[in-house]
Amino acid sequence: xxxxxxxxxxxxxxxxxxxxxxxxxxxxxxxxxxxxxxxxxxxxxxxxxxxxxxxxxxxxxxxxxxxxxxxxxxxxxxxxxxxxxxxxxxxxxxxxxxxxxxxxxxxxxxxxxxxxxxxxxxxxxxxxxxxxxxxxxxxxxxxxxxxxxxxxxxxxxxxxxxxxxxxxxxxxxxxxxxxxxxxxxxxxxxxxxxxxxxxxxxxxxxxxxxxxxxxxxxxxxxxxxxxxxxxxxxxxxxxxxxxxxxxxxxxxxxxxxxxxxxxxxxxxxxxxxxxx
Numbered sequence: 637x638x639x640x641x642x643x644x645x646x647x648x649x650x651x652x653x654x655x656x657x658x659x660x661x662x663x664x665x666x667x668x669x670x671x672x673x674x675x676x677x678x679x680x681x682x683x684x685x686x687x688x689x690x691x692x693x694x695x696x697x698x699x700x701x702x703x704x705x706x707x708x709x710x711x712x713x714x715x716x717x718x719x720x721x722x723x724x725x726x727x728x729x730x731x732x733x734x735x736x737x738x739x740x741x742x743x744x745x746x747x748x749x750x751x752x753x754x755x756x757x758x759x760x761x762x763x764x765x766x767x768x769x770x771x772x773x774x775x776x777x778x779x780x781x782x783x784x785x786x787x788x789x790x791x792x793x794x795x796x797x798x799x800x801x802x803x804x805x806x807x808x809x810x811x812x813x814x815x816x817x818x819x820x821x822x823x824x825x826x827x828x829x830x831x832x833x834x835x836x837x838x839x840x841x842x843x844x845x846x847x848x849x850x851x852x853x854x855x856x857x858x859x860x861x862x863x864x865x866x867x868x869x870x871x872x873x874x875x876x877x878x879x880x881x882x883x884x885x886x887x888x889x890x891x892x893x894x895x896x897x898x899x900x901x902x903x904x905x906x907x908x909x910x911x912x
Contacts, residue, residue, distance in 0.1 A: 642698055643668060643691040649706045652699065653717045661699070662727050665692060669731050674738035682739055689736035696728035 644664040651657035672688055675681025703721040707714045733740075900910060 643688075643695040646695075646699065646702075649702050653703055653706050653720055658699075658720055658724055662724065665695065665728065665731055669735045672735065676738050676742040682742065685736060685739040689732050689739070692728055692732040692735055696725055696732070699724055699728075 644661055646652070646661065647655075647657035652661070669688065669692065672684075674685045676685070700721055703717055703724075707717045903909075
């Protein structure tokens with residue numbers, strides 16, 4: 637900014653930073669700020685407050701830049717000038733903030749009002765959303781209840797069909813078991829009849845075979861008897877021949893041949909026997 641735009645008349649750089657002119661400038665700025673009557677009820681009043689605060693800040697920057705230029709070639713006076721500049725900056729910042737405080741307070745209040753309004757709108761929106769969510773929840777609950785009822789009915793139908801199917805299968809199974817039992821009983825009866833017939837046939841065969849066997853035995857016995865009788869008859873002749881030969885042989889040994897033969901036959905002579 638130019639010097640003409642400063643809030644107060646700016647002394648020379650030497651007077652500001654080498655003399656005591658800075659105190660007078662600060663005092664003038666404070667006086668101007670204190671005399672200003674802020675009006676935040678109108679846009680013009682709020683604009684004047686902001687303008688005053690900007691001019692205080694601009695004046696601070698202008699004087700501070702003068703100080704920077706002044707100390708560029710004054711190493712010895714640098715600390716003093718910097719201290720003066722800092723004091724001036726801090727003071728002007730305070731005056732700037734003080735000058736703007738009514739507007740800042742108003743803005744804070746407006747922001748608070750805006751925040752409150754926004755909060756109210758949010759609360760209202762949240763309430764509407766809550767009602768909407770409650771309505772959606774109620775609709776969803778109704779839908780879920782209907783779905784549950786439909787599912788229950790479907791389950792009942794399925795259970796009924798399943799019970800009918802199981803009952804039908806049980807009847808079919810019972811009928812199959814009864815038929816199988818009847819078939820088995822018929823087969824068992826037929827098998828028993830066949831077995832009885834087989835036993836009867838076997839018994840008949842046994843009786844017949846037994847009769848045949850006895851007949852064969854009788855015939856064999858008759859035949860054997862005939863053989864025995866024939867053999868006896870033949871043996872009698874044979875014995876007579878043997879005895880005759882024995883008597884002939886013994887006659888050469890003893891005159892009493894008959895007594896010797898009788899003794900041999902009676903087994904009274906050891907180691908002597910007759911073979912027929």
